[in-house]
Amino acid sequence: MPTILAIATQGCYPFAMSAPGDTLFDRLGRFLAGRLQEESSGYQPYTPSDPDTLRRVLQPGDILLIEGNQRISATIKYLTQSTWSHSALYIGDTLPEPEDGSERPRLVEVNLGEGCVAVPLSKYRTYNTRICRASGLSPEDRAHVVGFMVERLGLKYDLKNIFDMLRYFFPVPMPVRWRRRAIGFGSGDPTRAICSSLIAQAYEGIRYPILPEITRAPGRASAQSSYSRSEILHIRHHSLYTPRDFDLSPYFRIVKPTLEYGFDYRAVEWAAGQGSEAAESE
Numbered sequence: 232m233p234t235i236l237a238i239a240t241q242g243c244y245p246f247a248m249s250a251p252g253d254t255l256f257d258r259l260g261r262f263l264a265g266r267l268q269e270e271s272s273g274y275q276p277y278t279p280s281d282p283d284t285l286r287r288v289l290q291p292g293d294i295l296l297i298e299g300n301q302r303i304s305a306t307i308k309y310l311t312q313s314t315w316s317h318s319a320l321y322i323g324d325t326l327p328e329p330e331d332g333s334e335r336p337r338l339v340e341v342n343l344g345e346g347c348v349a350v351p352l353s354k355y356r357t358y359n360t361r362i363c364r365a366s367g368l369s370p371e372d373r374a375h376v377v378g379f380m381v382e383r384l385g386l387k388y389d390l391k392n393i394f395d396m397l398r399y400f401f402p403v404p405m406p407v408r409w410r411r412r413a414i415g416f417g418s419g420d421p422t423r424a425i426c427s428s429l430i431a432q433a434y435e436g437i438r439y440p441i442l443p444e445i446t447r448a449p450g451r452a453s454a455q456s457s458y459s460r461s462e463i464l465h466i467r468h469h470s471l472y473t474p475r476d477f478d479l480s481p482y483f484r485i486v487k488p489t490l491e492y493g494f495d496y497r498a499v500e501w502a503a504g505q506g507s508e509a510a511e512s513e
Contacts, residue, residue, distance in 0.1 A: 261344070270300050281488075282352040286337070288488040289352075289362060291323040292373045294430060294477045295338060298359040313475035315361065318427045319350070322377045339380040341426045346387040347380075362486040363477040365439055372437040379433040431472035440466060441480045 289295070296315040319340035326349055328335050336349035368376075431441060443466055477483050 282356055284488045285352050285360070285362075288486060288491050289321045289323075289337075290364065290373075291321060291325070292365060292368055292376045293321040293486070294363040294483070295319045295321060295355070296361040296363060296474050296478060297355050300358070313473070313478070314359070315474040315478060318430055318474040318477060319355075320376070320380050320430050320433065322349070322381060325377055325381055339384065341386075341429050347383045347385060347429065349381075349384055361478060362488070363480070363483040364486050365434065366482060366484055368437075368439075372439070375437050376433045379436055380429065383429065427472045427474045427476065428470050431476075432469035435466055435469050438466070440482050441472060442467065442476050 285295075295318065297317040297319065298314050299316040317340070319338040322337060322339055324335065324337070326336050334351035334353055336351050338350050338352060338354070339347065340350060341347050365376075434441060478485070
């Protein structure tokens, strides 16, 4: 820790550069956030995303899961035992076109250090992604989810929450049952949580289930009444949700862009030698 403090105090890292009114914790927070967002080398997506294809397929309210390659991404993958380390909500054309002619931001996400921001689809053109779509959303509920996220643009991540960030530097081995709590550690404030927490809160507002807990209603076992056998769904607190939960949820459909507009396996053009053995065996 003394080494980190020294570097942050001296301003040797871009995120540690001071601003008017900054405290030592502000500078240290910027330093930690910058280190956690450093990208690892050698990342190669298996099926990189095409922004144009994503735009044709995505609907407002859809959740885009991303396989990140940052230092914090590796920790989230470990703690959640999942490919997906980040999530963003698609808002369509809700926001206006930028005056500088750049690409319109169509995703709202929460980033460490930045907080809640809007970004273009092209940001994730070189990452593996997955689309999760809530089933049967009414137009009113869809608008509520999108509006909830847009209204929170500009919320900042509290860089003074040092201990909340430090846990991502030390992903020590721990029992599976404690890993979700390790991610939810901290104040529970949406501005301090990982990306999936704010999205889960948006769906919580329309009472849409993600991964509900199931408990048995109380009753005498001998009575075998329908009431005692009924299951009551309890929506978990939004701060406990992780990106993989939208993938695992029985209430979100996985949408694959390559299949949405028709796919004919017979039209696939194979490289020389590939697929020839299977064809000859027929």
